[in-house]
Amino acid sequence: MCLESNLEAHAVGGVLLGRRGKANVPKDSIGAYAVQCGKCYKWRLIPSKEEYETIRETFIEDPWVCEKRLYTSCDDLADIEYNTSNLWVFDKPNIPKAPPGTQRMLIMRKDLSKMDTHYIMPNGKKLRSTVEVEKFLAAHPEYKESLPLSRFCFTVPKISEDMVPKNLEKRASSLRRKKRKADVEEDN
DNA sequence: GCCACCGGTGGC
DNA sequence: GCCACCGGTGGC
DSSP: OOOOOOTTTSOEEEEEOOOOOOTTSOOOSOOEEEEEOTTTOOEEEESOHHHHHHHHHTTTTSOOOGGGSTTOOTTSOOSBOOSTTSEEEEEOSOOOOOOTTOEEEEEEOTTSSOEEEEEEOTTSOEEOSHHHHHHHHHHOGGGTTTSOGGGOOOOOOEEOGGGSOHHHHHHHHHHHHHHHHHHHHHHO
16 A cells, blocks of 8 residues: 655655666666655665665654664764755655565656656566556466565656756657657648 | 557546 | 556667
């Protein structure tokens, strides 16, 4: 189950800093993970996706605060400022952690219009929706216990609007317009 | 033939 | 209006 977040006060974020990762390791579009302290509202970087997903999983009932991190307090400077030098996307809180053996991938569209969620299953299969997960589990009953349907959530993060470069937005939409126009002309 | 990628839409 | 979902396809 995915719940609505309160983005203003207390947020779970992913920061897009470009793609990284070793060869052969599946990587998504998120370059850095950050959470906002529930007390001082400063942003703290979370070193791994795994740790980030753990925090995100129980974010509502167990909000993250600076003291949770060793040697960190609200008096310390923020790790990262929410600003326009990075593209930020904001996760919904309480998304189940990707079940063991799977990876939850978030892929940004080239035009920054939206993200797509998919899961990489233990056998390498990529799944794009809960319906596809259902079908997968029906075909592979051996996974039914370790990978219950309820642990999959395809909710996408919200893209921070003010940070999408305006010219890029325009370019993308004008390309779309151009294509539509060409299609219409083709039909005539 | 596959698959990453994108566009479109039904249901809310 | 949003978003979860899926069909189509271009490039390989």
